[in-house]
Amino acid sequence: MNILGIDIGTTTVTALVLSTDKSEILKSCTLKNDSFINGRDFEKLQDPNLIIETVKSAVKNVTDSINIDAIGITGQMHGILYLDKDNNPCSPLMIWQDERGNKVYKDGLSYAEYLTKETGLKSASGFGLTTHFYNLINGEIPENAVLLCTIHDYLASLLTGTKPVTHSSDGASLGFYNLKQNCFDEMALEKVGIDKSFLPKVIKSTALAGKTNCDFLPSDIPVAVAIGDNQGSFLGSVADAENSVLVNVGTGSQVSFVTEKVQELSCGEIRPLTDDKYIFVGASLCGGRAYAILKAFFEKCAEMLGGTKENLFSIMDKKAESICDFSDLLTVNCQFCGTRENPKLRGNIENIGIENFTPENIIFGTLKGVSKELFDMYESEKSLLNSTPTTLVYSGNGLRKSEIWRRIFTEDFRMTATLPKHSEEAATGACVFASVASGFFKDIKSAQNALLR
Secondary structure, X not given: OEEEEEEEOOOEEEEEEEEOOOOEEEEEEEEEOXXXXXXXXXXXEEOHHHHHHHHHHHHHHHHOOOOOOEEEEEEOOOOEEEXXXXXXXXXXXXXXXXXXXXXXXXXXXXXXXXXXXXXXXXXXXXXXXXXXXHHHHXXXXXXXXXXXXXXXXXXXXXXXXXXXXXXXXXXXXXXXXXXXXXXXXXXXXXXXXXXXXXXXXXXXXXXXXXXXXXXXXXXXXXXXXXXXXXXXXXXXXXXOHHHEEEEEEOOOEEEEEEEOOXXXXXXXXXXXXXXXXXXXXXXXXXXXXXXXXXXXXXXXXXXXXXXXXXXXXXXXXXXXXXXXXXXXXXXXXXXXOOOOOOOOOOOEEEOOOOXXXXXXXXXXXXXXXXXXXXXXXXXXXXXXXXXXXXXXXXXXXHHHOOHHHHHXXXXXXXXXXXXXXXXOHHHHHHHHXXXXXXXXXXXXXXXXXXXXX
C-alpha cells in the first residue's frame, strides 16, 4: 500500500509517498511556500490559491509512476480562511502568526483578553476564532462567506468535492473548544455573538473525508480527514507514545506528550490526538525563529564590518560547540515575540560579564534558551503523565540540522534521545493517520509499530 502524505506548513509544502510494505518513504518533495501577502502591520496573510498550486506541484512530483492507495493531509494549525457557498476561498488565509487578536478592543483589553475573560476559555491572538471575532466586530468578514476552516481542511474538501469538516485536533486549535465533550462550546460562542453555522463539523475519530474527485489525482482514492500538524508530527515521530516526549523545533517550537487527563494548566494546552487520547502541548512562538533572528543580527554585523554572510548557521553551530566553560553562561530568554498567554513579554539576556559577553556565548545561550523554555513547560505539567518517560524524540529541521542543539536538549531533559525514522514527521504522521482511516491498520498504535520502527 502506498500512502500520499501532504503537509502544508507555514514556509514549506511537503508531499511524500510512504510504502506500508517496505516501511519507507519512496519519494519526497518539499517546496517553498511563497504565498505571503502584504497586509496591515498586524496581519499575517497567505494566498490559499497559491498554496494549492504549490501542493499540486509537490504532489505531481512524487506521484509520477507511483500508484496511490490512500491520502493523508496535515497542515499549519490555528489559521483560518473563509469559503463561499460553493466551497471556494473568498479571503486570504489568516495564519497562526496573525496579531489582530492583540489589538485593543474594550476597557483596555485586547480582543483575545476580552474573549478569555467573557468565556473562561483560553483565547490568544492567532487562534482562528479570535481572528474571526475581530473580523466580526470590525465588519471584515467577506459578504459571501458562509464557512471558515483551516487550509488543510480546505485541501481535503477540494480533493473530495465535499463540504469541509475539521478533525478535533484542528477544531481545538481554533478556540472555544470543550475538551471534555470534544466539540465547540456553543454557550461560549453564543455569549460573544459568534454564529456556530460558520464552523465546520467536527470529526472526532480516525475517519475519511471522502474519496478523490478532483482534476489532479485519479478518482476514488480514500482521503483521510485532515489533522493538525502538531498532532501529525507526534503521530509520525513517536513509535512508543506512552514512554516518549516529543520536542519539535520549526519556526516555533513545542514539547508534547500523551495524556488521558483534561485539567487546568499553568501553561500550554491539552489538545485532542485521536479517539480518547490527548497530548499536552507546550508551545513557544520562537523556536527556529529565535535562531533566525540571531542570524539576521549577525548578518547586519557582518555587513557593517565588511565580513561574510555565507553559511552563517553552520558557523554559528561551530561557535556554540566551542563553549567549554559552563559555569558562567549567558542566560538568554527567547520570548522575542512574547507568549500566547502574554504577547507583551519580550526576551532578555542576563548574567552578562566581562568574560562571557561573546558571540559564541550569545549563540549557545539562544540555543539553550529555546530548550529551557520547553523543558520548563514540561516540568510544570508532569502531573499529566501516568509514568515517567524515558525517551526524548526530536523533530523539526531545527533539531535535525543542529547536533549542538540536540545535545543541549538531551542535557536539559536527561532522557535517551532519538531522531524519528522518517524525516518529514508531519507528512509521515498524516500517512499513519490515513493508513488507519482507510482500514489498512486496525489502530494508530499498530500503524506506528509497523511504520516508525
